[in-house]
Amino acid sequence: MMNRKTFIHMSSVIGAVSLIQLPVFGFPSKGNRLPIIDTHQHLWDVNRFGDAWSRPPLDRNFDQRDYLAAINGLNVVKAVYMEVGVPANMRHEEALYAIEMCRERGNPTVAAVIAADPNDLDLTTYLSQFYQNPYIKGIRYFFKSEEEILRPSVIHNIQRLSTLNMSFDFSVPTQWLPAMSRLIAQCPDTRFLVNHCGNVDPRAFFNRESLRGETPDHDRDQWITDITQVADCPNVVCKISGVATRAMNHELTAQNLAPAINCCLDIFGLDRVMFASDWPVCLRKMELGQWLNTLKEIVLNRSYADQKKLFHDNAVQFYNI
Numbered sequence: 001m002m003n004r005k006t007f008i009h010m011s012s013v014i015g016a017v018s019l020i021q022l023p024v025f026g027f028p029s030k031g032n033r034l035p036i037i038d039t040h041q042h043l044w045d046v047n048r049f050g051d052a053w054s055r056p057p058l059d060r061n062f063d064q065r066d067y068l069a070a071i072n073g074l075n076v077v078k079a080v081y082m083e084v085g086v087p088a089n090m091r092h093e094e095a096l097y098a099i100e101m102c103r104e105r106g107n108p109t110v111a112a113v114i115a116a117d118p119n120d121l122d123l124t125t126y127l128s129q130f131y132q133n134p135y136i137k138g139i140r141y142f143f144k145s146e147e148e149i150l151r152p153s154v155i156h157n158i159q160r161l162s163t164l165n166m167s168f169d170f171s172v173p174t175q176w177l178p179a180m181s182r183l184i185a186q187c188p189d190t191r192f193l194v195n196h197c198g199n200v201d202p203r204a205f206f207n208r209e210s211l212r213g214e215t216p217d218h219d220r221d222q223w224i225t226d227i228t229q230v231a232d233c234p235n236v237v238c239k240i241s242g243v244a245t246r247a248m249n250h251e252l253t254a255q256n257l258a259p260a261i262n263c264c265l266d267i268f269g270l271d272r273v274m275f276a277s278d279w280p281v282c283l284r285k286m287e288l289g290q291w292l293n294t295l296k297e298i299v300l301n302r303s304y305a306d307q308k309k310l311f312h313d314n315a316v317q318f319y320n321i
Contacts, residue, residue, distance in 0.1 A: 033075045034307060036292065037315040040195070040241055040276030041079040041109065043067060043101070049086040049094060062280045064107045070279055070288045071108070077312075078321055079108040082169070083115035083140050091115045092126075095136065102135035110321050113138045113169050118157040119148070124164070131164050137319050138167030138193070149179040155186050162189035167318075171195035171242075174218040177226035184233045191235050191318070196242025196278065197264045198227045203247050205259035214249070224263065231267045237318060238268045240295065240310065241276035244285045252286060254297040261298055270306040274315045 045061050067079070081098045083091075091114065098112035114130075116123060116139040130136040139161070143149050149172070158168055168190055172180055177198060184192050200223060204216040230236055243260055244252050265273055275295065279288045286294070299307050315321065 034296075034304075035312045036074060036076045036275065037312050037321070038071070038076050038079040038108070038277045038279070039274045039315050039319070040082050040239055040278050041067065042082055042084050042278070042280060043109075044084045048097075049084065049090055057283055058280055064101065064109070067279065068107065074289055074292055076108055078110045078315070080137070080315070080319060080321075081109050081112040083113060085142075086115065088117070095130065099133065099135050111135055111137045111319050113140050113167075115140060117141060118154045118168075119151070120157070121153065123157045124160050127161075127164055127166065130166075136166070138169060138191075140169035140171075140195075143170070143172055143176070146176045146179050149176060149183050155183060158183065158190055159187045162187070162191075167191040167193060169193045169195055169239075171199060174199050174201075174223055174226065177223075177230055181226070181229040181233065184230065184236055188233075188235060191237070192233070193274075194227075194230060194236060194238040195276075197238065197240060197260065198223070198230065199246070200227070200243060200260045200264065201246045202243050202257050202260040203250070205263070206250075206256070210250070210256075212249075217246070224267070227264070228267050231269075231272070236268075237272040237274060237314065238264055239274050239276040240264060241278040241282075241291075244282060244291055244294075245278075252294065254294050257294060258298045261295065265299070265310075270302070270309050271314065273310055274318065275311045 043062055043064065045063065046059075047061070051059070081101060083094060083098075086094045095112070095114040098109075098114060101107065101109045102112055112135050114136060116127060118139075118141055120126065127139070148154060161168055168187075170180065170192065171194075199217075201217040203211060203214060204218055204220040204223060206216075231238070240261060243257050247256070250256060275292070277288050277291060282288060282291050296307075299310060
């Protein structure tokens with residue numbers, strides 16, 4: 001796995017690289033179709049790990065067979081497993097479960113992001129067992145408060161991730177984005193991933209008539225200011241996902257979702273964005289294929305090279321897969 005300096009260097013030259021048809025390992029790419037890497041795949045076994053995330057229509061197991069059915073015909077060549085909020089005492093078992101999936105042939109999962117708590121004083125010791133493991137690429141954690149984000153022990157532990165070649169995925173309420181930008185600035189050698197477009201509410205970009213009396217979760221201009229501050233840190237990339245589930249009462253057309261998504265693409269730039277399905281959470285509003293095709297429609301007028309960065313090349317470079 002590459003360190004931050006290598007990642008930034010590769011980002012500077014990826015425009016040239018993306019014009020070359022990179023070899024795709026695992027599931028083959030068919031013909032000249034755009035190969036897809038899904039950087040945010042959830043799988044869960046409620047009998048094994050509990051049902052913390054399970055509520056209709058997600059109140060059942062979602063396994064590799066279900067995922068293979070969901071990506072059938074979509075040219076998804078690789079996927080990155082994302083932790084699923086198991087109880088703290090089961091995080092190690094989940095990590096081993098993810099590693100076994102990555103080792104298996106016959107499915108697209110080739111890497112994993114596991115759960116870990118940056119408040120843990122023994123975090124580095126715990127994660128060191130995965131150091132140089134070819135499948136474990138980073139950790140994800142949900143902060144419980146804005147104060148926690150800037151806790152000195154948390155900052156220290158996240159700084160230490162760079163020594164283990166691990167990244168940090170995060171998803172925070174939009175009002176906490178300024179605190180995240182301060183954290184990121186204090187961890188310049190650690191690579192960060194903003195999940196779900198910084199939790200942007202696409203309704204913030206709707207006109208008043210389209211809102212039908214609803215109030216968006218945040219102010220549009222304030223969100224743009226805050227996410228731009230995050231993006232100003234060069235060690236951050238953004239996963240393009242989650243937008244569909246933020247406007248549940250509206251038709252999720254490319255036209256409705258494009259303003260928020262294009263804002264993310266333009267703020268981070270096409271070298272620092274990656275497609276993510278957030279499957280099966282996306283099923284609360286749309287099928288994986290519907291989300292993928294909606295995003296393809298939104299970026300249709302961008303160059304093939306830029307589309308390939310979004311859907312494939314940036315993930316290859318970031319995760320070294």
